[in-house]
Amino acid sequence: MPLLNAGQHLTPTLKLLRCLGMGGMGSVWAAENLALGTQVAVKLMAPVHISNAPSTQRFRQEAQAAARIRSPYVATVFDHGMTEDGQPYIVMELLEGETLKRRLQRLGPLPPEDVLRLFGQTARGVGAAHKLGVIHRDIKPDNLFVIDDEGEPFVKVLDFGIAKQLDATSDLTATGVAMGTPPYMSPEQYDDTKRVDLRTDLWSMAVVTYEMLTGKLPFEGSTLVVLAIAIAKGEFRPPSSLRPELPRSVDAWMARALSVDVAGRFGSAMEMADALASAMKPAPERERRSSIPAGPQVSLPHADTEPEEVPRSRAPGKLLPDAIGARFEPAPRSVGKAAPAAGPDGGEELRLEIADDPERGVLSLDILGIPTWGRALSFDERGESLFVAFATGEVVCFDLARKRMRWWNRANVRADCLATGAGYVAVGYADGQIRVFDADTGTQQISLLHPTPFVRALAINPSAKALASSGHDDQVVLWSLTKGERLQVASAQGGGVRAIAFDRRLGLWATGSPADRTVRVWDASFRPMQVLRGHGSAVRSLAFAPDGSYLAAGCHDGALVLWATRRWTLEKTLRGHKKPIVSVAFLPGAGIAGSIVTGAENLRIWGIVTGKTQVMLGSGEVEVTGVAARLDGKGIASATADGRVLVHRWPIHPSLGAPSSK
Template sequence: MPPAQGGQHLTSTLRLIRRLGAGAMGTVWAAEEIGLGRQVAVKVMSPGYANDDPSKERFRKEAQAAARIRSPYVATIFGHGVTDDGQPFITMELLDGETLRDRLRRLGPLPIEEVVRLFGQMARGLAAAHKMGVVHRDIKPANLFVIDDEGEPFVKVLDFGIAKDLDASSELTSTGAMLGTPAYMSPEQYDDTKRVDHRTDLWSLGIVAYEALTGKTPFTGSSLPAMAFSIARGEFQPPSALRQDLPRTLDGWMARALSLDVEARFGSTMEMAETLAAATKPPAGRAGTTSPPTTAPDLAYAETKPSSPEKPQIPPPSKPVSGKVGDLFKAAPKRPTNALAQDLPQAGEGPRLDIVEDPSRGVLTLSLAGRFGRALAFDKRGESLFIGFSKGEVVSFDLQARRVNWSTRLRVSPLCLDTGAGHLAVGCADGRVRLFDASRGLVQSTLHIDATPVRALALDEGAKTLAVSGEGYRVTGEGHRVTFWSVSTGECLQVAQEHADEVRALAFDGRNGLWASGSRDTTVRVWDASFRQTQVLRGGVVNCVAFAADGRHLAAGYSDGSLILWMTPPRWEFDKRLTGHTKRINSLAFVHGAGTAGALVTGSEDGTLRVWDVATGRMQRTVGTGTTTITCVSTTQDGRYVASASADGAVRLYRWPLHPSLGEQPAAK
């Protein structure tokens, strides 16, 4: 069979456009899915392998392994197939950027902060794979793709072509067969592939970190036996000996990461990421740094461009940190443009942020005196938690460093939050939506909706379109509207008025490109990408709605304490009604990520947070004393964290799965 070439139709709906690169088993092309008008990346197996059954099976396994992993840090696989002449191919998302290998060749050793950031993202991607029992086995800079996302580098893990499924009963390679790239392979990959588990990826991550910081790999050899001998000796130069600004604490981290003893290495990628962040923090008194403050600075009123202060650091876990969060912003008002306008800041001081961590149970509590959290949202990467407090404070909290990224205090109360593509949308009590740059805390624009509070909003993942509903029904008879807005221009794209009463909830489905709205009129209505109503689902007075990350379920929470699950396209069938809460459900969220897509978390006025098994409808866990209302819940896309806000003023961040000591598990029936 001839090699693939530009302009070739692999199938009747898939046309190759241009070659992007080549790997060990095939070439990668930009291609067009003709029916959908979408550009994708296509990996086409080389003709020399297409007649080799083990190679074809390994190629198929690559598609299956990567497709199971749900993480923003892993390249998304759309599907796989075989051409009419027998050439296997895989379709995946088309990425715009460069491999980490090319970035290192272009820039040399990277800044410490950038390495820590990218490492945390690699760790999250591999953690999602490891949860599914998949070991990559070929982690190297060429298989890590860096995207420039809103001015910040963002990495995705590529190429699961030689991944190992720990749950598989057989191997695709014979005993002792070696797969991988020599400089990045763990000792056990050289020795016996039967001993390979997730810790081989941890070794390779250590090699990547060493190279990103120093520009060199720790082990070298002019031949495969020489490389194997170098790795088997386990001797390498400490990173601080190769680069003066690297702290010596990093040497100890690297020694553990590259230990020949598998048991002596880190236990998980996330443990590696967290300890790397700690090992690279400048010590107190070092030039250009200051000692960690005993208090965090005060929140300040502002809605404009921030300065660049040092981020407050947090003392050891389990000890509360209280103090001021800082004057992070200075006034820089802009002239209104179309429906967009920049708000003027106010001067003033706010309360002190308290942070208490219980590491043994995986719980972090954040609070502001005299305030309670009204709205929560994680960024799509699962790196930051955004909190809207009752008296106007908006805080971005770094989940890995356990510190405040930025904060601001609005002149009105934030009522709802959503995130997408580096943006944070904040719906407020004055009928406006503030659009923030999520990484810097800059209010880029303010969207004027009407004179009544913004009840609900939803932002699509690309931050191109915003859906909004307000409380105007009680005043003007127009609160039943859902309006769709262009984020970039402030133009109203569509006004939907099919609801007969106040719209209380909105959600966006990134998989199917759908919007959902829930109302007091007892309906959930579904809208397509053209803002046309496609479904009307009935059940009761709706308070909250959410789509599952895989696009297979839509859930709604009701005033009677029940919730309903529906199957999404193409079936659109009622699935089940879940009961257990004794009062209205205020908020719900699916627990996303590898291995946990079947869980749903709800927060209620009955003072409990409950966890449900989506497949069976069984309640798995009840958390809370039942004495204070849970106002909001949120989850990360990678399934690592669940957050809740309650009327007692506490915002609680839980590691998932929840620790056994948290809450009650109902007795088995």
């Protein structure tokens, strides 16, 4: 069989470009799909194994098993087949990044927030396989591939080469033959790999988590026999003894996850992920959250994988009990002091500190006792309230006139985006849930479930009372806010939709993608109208001017791009930010789009006519995580990575932000 070379045509439509890696079982190449003009990864079996029937069958089984799993956390398999000279191959998506093994070698133990993120994503990918009756049997850092998702790690599960299918009738593995990678194999894998169930993957995931947290393996041995004995005993050093800043509750989680007794382990990947998220919280927060009294709850769907059908909501117009936290109306207090907001039992829940500087027109809002920061924020249509979604799951409504908190809600999962309109506040969370609240009272109205996790963007059409949502896939879902029903599903940009905006004057939607670097314009029913290009970078944020004259896109390379909506022409590209523009808002003046507010390493206000920075706030040391502008043009709000929320009167007081000519 001839050696493989770059430029070689594997099939009439697959041309090899470069070798990505080689191992004992084969090699992986970057290749070009000539029919589609796209690049893919091709896995080829090593010639020495081709004559081995079980190896060839396992190779084919890998393709079939992975192709069945539809999850953003599992590498997509497009095709598999045999070359003319009899060499099996698998065509997969081409990933850019590094294996978790390489990442650990490069960085050592990972930050706890990265461990939680990577474990949660792995759990969803492995859980998707388990739902289909597929057990991986070789979970290890080599088979977890980490890509950069706009500055945050994102993992995909690779290599189902020795996967076990619970409904399979083939006899690829003889009883008593151990298969897997020894340090990550469960005790039962050493005994009889044919009789393992999904909990063997959960064991391996726990070993990987131990390694991510401590940089070491829980079980080691100078020989395979010594290692097998150590694993069978199940004795290991608690993670907190190697990394003292870890909560002791992580030790208890690890003891259960690495239980030698299969029945003593967690029952599913997502149960394991939820338990780890709870164990990783600092002790004061766990105690505080556990003290919240039980109240009426709405049962929300929860499973290892996302359901194929989105559940319908409750009866239209019926207010539901609050599913996430307690609402309250705190007593009036003096500005500048931290005052507790009482829960239903009168206990202390959130503490809000408000500092008011009326001379310079600045209101500073701080939630005390919770290490968090605002992920998204928005004024109501009258500019009387400010809604902020925080990273730790709190959603807070600030009454700006009375300078107090009006209501709050809490979820035990990260809030990522927020939209307001028509008397509603919609919040998207990292678990795929969308909770819709009454803007005045904070009462939860409906709960929706986006088809994929990580709700990235939301926008509301107030006149139609419709909500658009996007997640980690390329689907945008249009919902009815009154009925909670799914109205339309549009396939937008490949690689995910990071931003959505709605224009109430023109009745148009816009979506932006970090992958194909396009902005797409849709009509009110989400039928495609325009594809906007020319900005050359991933789109992170979008906003329409209140008068419908412009569409602005904040880009990953720090550029601010303006299109004139009359003919959809690229009007301006404004540069000045060094980091991605995560949030953008128009600041109207005299009824027209006068200025634009952007948030990146600092906050900038740009003049549309001049294309120059009018005001710059912040030194660049603390990143801005979100911006908002009042529809009447009288105020600006911003959230920063240090946890503060600031509301500025417009025009900005000269002492706060000097004009800039840049």
